[in-house]
């Protein structure tokens with residue numbers, strides 16, 4: 126494995142999408158190139174209030190600093206909807222433990238009424254779990270979730286235009302309610318972990334991810350030439366990356382680069398806030414007819430035999446949650462799993 130010099134990923138300015146027609150054209154052309162090469166870039170001038178961002182990061186740190194017993198009151202294993210807190214080592218990527226602790230929330234909702242013919246992925250719908258000991262976390266994270274949803278949809282519109290489509294081409298599969306998975310994450314230093322896997326190599330699943338990093342690096346991106354490049358924090362930016370849904374919808378024109386996080390050095394901790402914008406779960410994965418010049422650059426899709434893709438989005442969402450959280454799967458969804466799957470984790 127070779128490490129390329131960093132920072133290697135481009136910085137795009139979202140404000141240019143809403144600027145003069147010349148700015149917009151230049152932004153779209155640059156975005157098109159980046160989507161094809163990496164599906165990873167930094168976004169600045171995105172319009173999210175820096176005070177909100179600062180408050181979210183500071184309050185996330187206070188959450189992780191709570192006594193373990195407070196955090197365990199909202200452990201994910203208590204939620205059939207995969208919401209709540211996980212200790213480091215609890216989540217898995219490709220069967221290996223991820224050394225990060227995290228709180229997962231999604232759209233605040235009530236459980237779906239499950240009947241005999243209800244698809245299993247409807248079980249994902251439900252309420253979040255919130256810490257009693259830090260009541261300010263709920264309004265802050267819900268406000269932030271609304272903001273990054275707005276940004277994610279703006280980016281999706283820009284992506285649609287970069288692909289030669291109308292701005293709202295994806296709207297029919299995210300309206301009226303996209304999937305909104307939000308994670309606050311703490312990566313403990315290597316002295317407190319059993320391996321250096323903060324999170325194992327993976328692609329994200331949905332449309333786009335909006336990632337906020339604090340100050341410690343650790344995120345790495347694998348390019349099409351199998352180089353790993355660092356994506357260190359750049360103040361005032363989000364890291365944006367495209368997910369498998371867009372790779373599939375464009376027959377591989379858009380890349381969803383594999384990425385991972387290396388655990389920080391001993392005695393150092395790393396914080397991030399990741400937001401994953403996805404489509405409605407009952408939507409089929411769309412196929413976008415690209416203009417001829419882009420069509421020529423389609424790469425096709427290589428399907429990972431360990432991780433087959435289903436055409437219905439909710440099936441993929443449920444499968445990914447069951448694999449990442451074998452404890453929740455076993456506690457609430459044992460009927461969906463074969464015994465080998467439960468014990469092997471992934």
Ligand SMILES: O=C(O)CCC(=O)C(=O)O
Pocket residue numbers: 308310324329336338344384385386397398399
């Ligand atoms: O924490 C990070 O910087 C990235 C996390 C990530 O890739 C993920 O949770 O999918």
Ligand SMILES: [Fe+2]
Pocket residue numbers: 327328329334384
């Ligand atoms: Fe990721």
